[in-house]
Amino acid sequence: METKTINSIPKTWEMEDLGNGRMVLNMGPSHPAMHGIVRILLTVEGERVVDSDVEIGYLHRGFEKTCENVTYNQVIPYTDRLNYVSPFINNVGFALAIEKLMDIETPERCKYLRVIMSELGRLEDHLTCIGANAMEQGAFTVYFYLINAREFLYQLTDSVAGGRVTPAYARVGGVTGDLPPDFKAKTAEVFRKVRKNLGDADKLLTRNRIFFDRMRGTGAISKRDAISMSFTGPVLRACGVPYDVRKATPYLVYDRFDFDIPVGDNGDNYDRYLVRMEEIKQSMRIVEQALAQIPEGPIRHADFNVILPAKEEVYGNIEALMAHFKLTYEGIKPTAGEIYQAVEGGNGELGYYVVSDGSGKPYRVRVRPPCFTLMAGLSKLINGGYIADIISTFGQINMIGGELER
Amino acid sequence: MNQDLIRTIQEKFPAQVTGTHAFRGDSTVTVRREALREVAGYLRDELGFEFLMDLTAVDYPEREDRFEMVYHFYSFKTNLRLRLKAPVNGKEPLIASLTPLWGAANWFEREAYDMFGIKFEGHPDLRRILMYDTFEGHPLRKDYPLKKRQPRIVHRE
Numbered sequence: 086m087e088t089k090t091i092n093s094i095p096k097t098w099e100m101e102d103l104g105n106g107r108m109v110l111n112m113g114p115s116h117p118a119m120h121g122i123v124r125i126l127l128t129v130e131g132e133r134v135v136d137s138d139v140e141i142g143y144l145h146r147g148f149e150k151t152c153e154n155v156t157y158n159q160v161i162p163y164t165d166r167l168n169y170v171s172p173f174i175n176n177v178g179f180a181l182a183i184e185k186l187m188d189i190e191t192p193e194r195c196k197y198l199r200v201i202m203s204e205l206g207r208l209e210d211h212l213t214c215i216g217a218n219a220m221e222q223g224a225f226t227v228y229f230y231l232i233n234a235r236e237f238l239y240q241l242t243d244s245v246a247g248g249r250v251t252p253a254y255a256r257v258g259g260v261t262g263d264l265p266p267d268f269k270a271k272t273a274e275v276f277r278k279v280r281k282n283l284g285d286a287d288k289l290l291t292r293n294r295i296f297f298d299r300m301r302g303t304g305a306i307s308k309r310d311a312i313s314m315s316f317t318g319p320v321l322r323a324c325g326v327p328y329d330v331r332k333a334t335p336y337l338v339y340d341r342f343d344f345d346i347p348v349g350d351n352g353d354n355y356d357r358y359l360v361r362m363e364e365i366k367q368s369m370r371i372v373e374q375a376l377a378q379i380p381e382g383p384i385r386h387a388d389f390n391v392i393l394p395a396k397e398e399v400y401g402n403i404e405a406l407m408a409h410f411k412l413t414y415e416g417i418k419p420t421a422g423e424i425y426q427a428v429e430g431g432n433g434e435l436g437y438y439v440v441s442d443g444s445g446k447p448y449r450v451r452v453r454p455p456c457f458t459l460m461a462g463l464s465k466l467i468n469g470g471y472i473a474d475i476i477s478t479f480g481q482i483n484m485i486g487g488e489l490e491r
Numbered sequence: 492m493n494q495d496l497i498r499t500i501q502e503k504f505p506a507q508v509t510g511t512h513a514f515r516g517d518s519t520v521t522v523r524r525e526a527l528r529e530v531a532g533y534l535r536d537e538l539g540f541e542f543l544m545d546l547t548a549v550d551y552p553e554r555e556d557r558f559e560m561v562y563h564f565y566s567f568k569t570n571l572r573l574r575l576k577a578p579v580n581g582k583e584p585l586i587a588s589l590t591p592l593w594g595a596a597n598w599f600e601r602e603a604y605d606m607f608g609i610k611f612e613g614h615p616d617l618r619r620i621l622m623y624d625t626f627e628g629h630p631l632r633k634d635y636p637l638k639k640r641q642p643r644i645v646h647r648e
Contacts, residue, residue, distance in 0.1 A: 315595035453545040461598035
């Protein structure tokens, strides 16, 4: 058995007794509460966590390297696989980044569609997070209520984008498809069910003694530390910082909706849970307003040097045929330059830093994954607490391996 | 707004700022490698950029200073964003670590080290983060072949 010491934490594959009443425990990489594969090396004293080291990288796929070798639109399906619980936000974020690089705007209807799909994605993300977190703490019923609600939402997004987990919905300059004719009625029906299930979950969890005791005060972090660790999203808002990209630097048409940014006080797991519960309601509000406001019109950019022209155009117009050929073979060619575009992902600020050299392939695509900084701060959150608290904290961090390790 | 910000930094560090540009609404300031920590500290303490949103590098093999460190800052107080860049030589890639200023720099810098082989002076725990310990090379360098295969992690006894 190989044992080496890095940074005072013994790196071993097996349980080790350190002799002074402390021992080293492995949590993961294969552990039912580790959501995929993450390894936490714990130095424990009884039930207390004295020190910890988080090891990631088991799901690294070379996303950024791959992006440098494909055309811009070929990157879109890869972005699905970043945060696979809310893929629409990733699609939209990347498309927005390239549109910023090219300095183009999409039609109004397209912007509304992107908002609607992003918010449905956020709903799926938050429902999964709370449901899985509750399940890991023994509240299995809640898991089924919330995952049931998510299933209805998946069917809804499926009817628009033709995919549940990997929809590849956005394109640079547009989206792939418009809403089906009965979408408004269907959404109202789905939201009625989601609200019912959410209400049931709320009754089962929020004032539940066991749940409350395991969430209140565990995994807490101060506002100051959270900012220093560059936390964003619900975890930062639970500390009382009302930072949300949708409000701070509105993109698409978010400035036209009336919605609130819930914040917590204590920065602990319970506040994170409450913030997410409230955000689910706010996201539904946004979708309802967007569906009421959405104008008729095109869903793709008019210039067919940006996005594939309609098939009738391709067969009837030589310019469109050439554009179709060039877009397929060479891809769009944004001007050389660099931009950073942030959107509010399920877990916080999802940023794309794209460098273009003027060719059909990106020179560099960097993703700022929201849960990377959260995972970097995980040790801070769990040190000093009990081993059992790791389950609630890790669940509320909502680590998504796909975006964490790319 | 952006121009004001760039001018403020230029006036504060006339000798250290080597270039600036504003492109599509993003402000960028390039500084000398040696001045990085000083400028970053000024941004945090004087200009209110309390978030180190992102930290990464870009590889330009044809340039004299091969790597370019890219830092994205965000200020919640003023709602401004700023990109700070610093060139790093390719022979001995070394730059000051921002871990004393931001806790978030720890993992970001480990990733930059893992992917590009850039070393960070003053980093408390610089080791690979996404790749495994026995991995050879740095995959996001432009000269690392796309389809190169390496033996996976050694199976333990």
